Amino acid sequence: GQQLNQSPQSMFIQEGEDVSMNCTSSSIFNTWLWYKQDPGEGPVLLIALYKAGELTSNGRLTAQFGITRKDSFLNISASIPSDVGIYFCAGQRRGSQGNLIFGKGTKLSVKP
Amino acid sequence: GAGVSQTPSNKVTEKGKYVELRCDPISGHTALYWYRQSLGQGPEFLIYFQGTGAADDSGLPNDRFFAVRPEGSVSTLKIQRTERGDSAVYLCASSGLGGSTDTQYFGPGTRLTVL
Numbered sequence: 346g347q348q349l350n351q352s353p354q355s356m357f358i359q360e361g362e363d364v365s366m367n368c369t370s371s372s373i374f375n376t377w378l379w380y381k382q383d384p385g386e387g388p389v390l391l392i393a394l395y396k397a398g399e400l401t402s403n404g405r406l407t408a409q410f411g412i413t414r415k416d417s418f419l420n421i422s423a424s425i426p427s428d429v430g431i432y433f434c435a436g437q438r439r440g441s442q443g444n445l446i447f448g449k450g451t452k453l454s455v456k457p
Numbered sequence: 458g459a460g461v462s463q464t465p466s467n468k469v470t471e472k473g474k475y476v477e478l479r480c481d482p483i484s485g486h487t488a489l490y491w492y493r494q495s496l497g498q499g500p501e502f503l504i505y506f507q508g509t510g511a512a513d514d515s516g517l518p519n520d521r522f523f524a525v526r527p528e529g530s531v532s533t534l535k536i537q538r539t540e541r542g543d544s545a546v547y548l549c550a551s552s553g554l555g556g557s558t559d560t561q562y563f564g565p566g567t568r569l570t571v572l
Contacts, residue, residue: 348498348499348501349499351499376558385565386565386566387461387548387550387563387564387565387566388500388548388563389563390560390561390562393558393560395558433499433500435499441513442505442507442512442513443488443490443505443552443559443561444490444502444505444513444515444516445490445492445500445502445561446502447499447500447501448499449497449498449499450497450498450499
């Protein structure tokens, strides 16, 4: 099945650093979502974006819905150890009845 | 707990066997989704129920996969003649009404291993 192009695949963070990840698609989406998944758990919604150009924050997280409607980014400011996990972008097409198309994920780990 | 629950949490079976995976959505949620997540990948959509009916089953990979939701709450994903390639985590999600602006709440998944 189709998956969105998400990058980077993985990154190491040091506490206090800012983190950026993005997601692109060859087709237009009406909704962009960002989820976090911890080991053994299902994805948990972090931020939902419904309008092209929209910039939305949730605490230290900020996400934007690209103007072309084919991309989105997520920033995490001043990272903390509990930010480690896998972050997924997901998109919904118009008329899709809610089924989500996910990226392959960005794995955040703590720098050794 | 009030979240989505899935049973069993782990299932090991042999190639060719039949398995059933169960999902208990959040009480009152009319929309229910099944996704499959292979190792190192994001979840992939399988099927969407609105009430008792399958509104979109376009993600089911072949006719060995089938899902039901007879009373509009609990759903069962059924896989016949399992193959090693079916090994994955099967995730269930529910939302209040369904549709593109309704938040989907995911369960912890069932990890299926086909030997």
